Amino acid sequence: MSTLVTIDYDFFIRHGMYDEILMPDGETIPGEFVFDWQMSEQRNPAVDDAIWRVRVHNFKKAGLDIREMTKPELAFPDFADKVGVRMGDVTPMCFFSDSHGWAGLLARDFSGHYGPLNVVNFDAHHDLGYDDDVLARNEKTGNIHCDDWAVIGLAQGWIENYTVVYPDWLGRAEWNHSPNVTRARGNFKGKIHATTWSKWRGRLPQVEVMHFCRSSAWVPPWYDEGFVELRNEFGYADCLDCTLGQSGSPYDACEIRHWDWEEIAEYIGEREAMYAQLRELNKIVVKS
Numbered sequence: 001m002s003t004l005v006t007i008d009y010d011f012f013i014r015h016g017m018y019d020e021i022l023m024p025d026g027e028t029i030p031g032e033f034v035f036d037w038q039m040s041e042q043r044n045p046a047v048d049d050a051i052w053r054v055r056v057h058n059f060k061k062a063g064l065d066i067r068e069m070t071k072p073e074l075a076f077p078d079f080a081d082k083v084g085v086r087m088g089d090v091t092p093m094c095f096f097s098d099s100h101g102w103a104g105l106l107a108r109d110f111s112g113h114y115g116p117l118n119v120v121n122f123d124a125h126h127d128l129g130y131d132d133d134v135l136a137r138n139e140k141t142g143n144i145h146c147d148d149w150a151v152i153g154l155a156q157g158w159i160e161n162y163t164v165v166y167p168d169w170l171g172r173a174e175w176n177h178s179p180n181v182t183r184a185r186g187n188f189k190g191k192i193h194a195t196t197w198s199k200w201r202g203r204l205p206q207v208e209v210m211h212f213c214r215s216s217a218w219v220p221p222w223y224d225e226g227f228v229e230l231r232n233e234f235g236y237a238d239c240l241d242c243t244l245g246q247s248g249s250p251y252d253a254c255e256i257r258h259w260d261w262e263e264i265a266e267y268i269g270e271r272e273a274m275y276a277q278l279r280e281l282n283k284i285v286v287k288s
Contacts, residue, residue: 001160002114003204005083005092006103006211008123009227010218011167012072012079015124018173024063034064039217041099041146041249045257052220052259057268070220073169074197080233083122086204094237096212099248100127102240103211104149107158110209116160120204121150126164126175126194128184146215146248151180154188163193165200172196210234214253221257228256 016031023029036055043051059066095106103121111117121127129135129148138144138152153159166172175181175194185192195201212234214227231237241252251257 001116001118002110002206002208003118003120004103004107004110004209004211005087005204005207006100006106006119006121006123006213007230008100008121008125008213008215009223009230010124010215011122011165012074012076012226012230013124013219013223014070014073014167014169016069018170018177021064034059034062037218041101041217043217043250045250048217049221049257053264053267056264057271060268066220067222070223072223072226074167076226076230076233079230083204084234086202087207088204090207091235092207092210094210094212094231094234095240096214096231096237096253097240097249098214098216098246098251098253100146100213100215101144101149101248102213103127104144104153104158105247106209106211107149107153108156111158114208116157117208118161118205119150119153119159119163120202121162121164122167122197123164124167124170124174126150126178126181128178128192129180130178131180134180144248146213146217151184151188154184154191159191161191161193162188163195163202166194166196168197170196210237212237214251216249216251216253216257221259222261224256224259227253 015035015037017035017037019031020028021031021034056066095102107117107119125147127147127150129151134148134151135155138148138155144152150159150162154162166175172194212227212231214224239254242254246252
């Protein structure tokens with residue numbers, strides 16, 4: 001059976017949504033209150049930029065270092081070495097995009113040539129859908145999204161065997177908290193598997209295609225250059241956003257998003273000055 005390997009860049013970029021976060025005052029709070037990583041590929045890039053600026057400011061106000069708490073633990077060369085050994089002496093076709101929805105389209109097209117595929121997905125998300133009507137919606141619209149391409153591929157017969165490899169920093173927390181995983185495993189018995197990076201033992205037989213996605217709706221913009229470094233570890237890859245047109249995401253994965261930490265520091269300073277003025281104004285209003 002031929003294999004599609006797909007790598008979501010968010011595999012490397014940490015968050016603590018399922019953790020208890022130790023605050024500077026010694027208290028702990030649920031990670032979902034700190035990492036408000038609500039994402040949507042339908043957002044305008046200007047909105048995303050504003051959201052990331054606010055997140056950086058919120059971390060700073062809480063006494064937390066967002067760069068330190070999100071930076072990759074796994075080095076790209078180490079990742080590439082382990083994956084390369086499991087692949088063996090092959091040179092697959094390589095593509096990259098912003099949206100992970102492209103993985104579903106690649107599964108569709110390559111299964112037409114090689115038959116149903118073995119798919120191995122290195123990801124911080126299972127991509128088996130996150131609501132109840134994924135397959136019904138796909139039957140009606142034909143649309144494939146970043147969060148449901150895997151279950152659609154299984155339903156359509158493009159994917160015969162699906163394995164998600166979670167990063168060690170996350171473990172199986174997302175897998176264990178998702179009712180859609182239970183539903184999908186019931187519908188496709190024996191075809192869906194999950195493991196973590198350190199426990200992954202499988203080989204990658206007959207790899208015909210590799211795919212990398214940047215997931216700009218999820219990954220902070222200051223890590224965009226790292227996505228280029230990751231891709232380069234595996235050699236040349238074609239940009240699907242450039243050659244076939246953007247699908248699902250408003251971003252072109254070839255374009256590095258603008259992010260300047262000095263500019264962000266100035267922005268935060270302006271916001272804090274504004275808040276200070278509002279507090280003083282509130283005092284005057286209360287006294288009057």
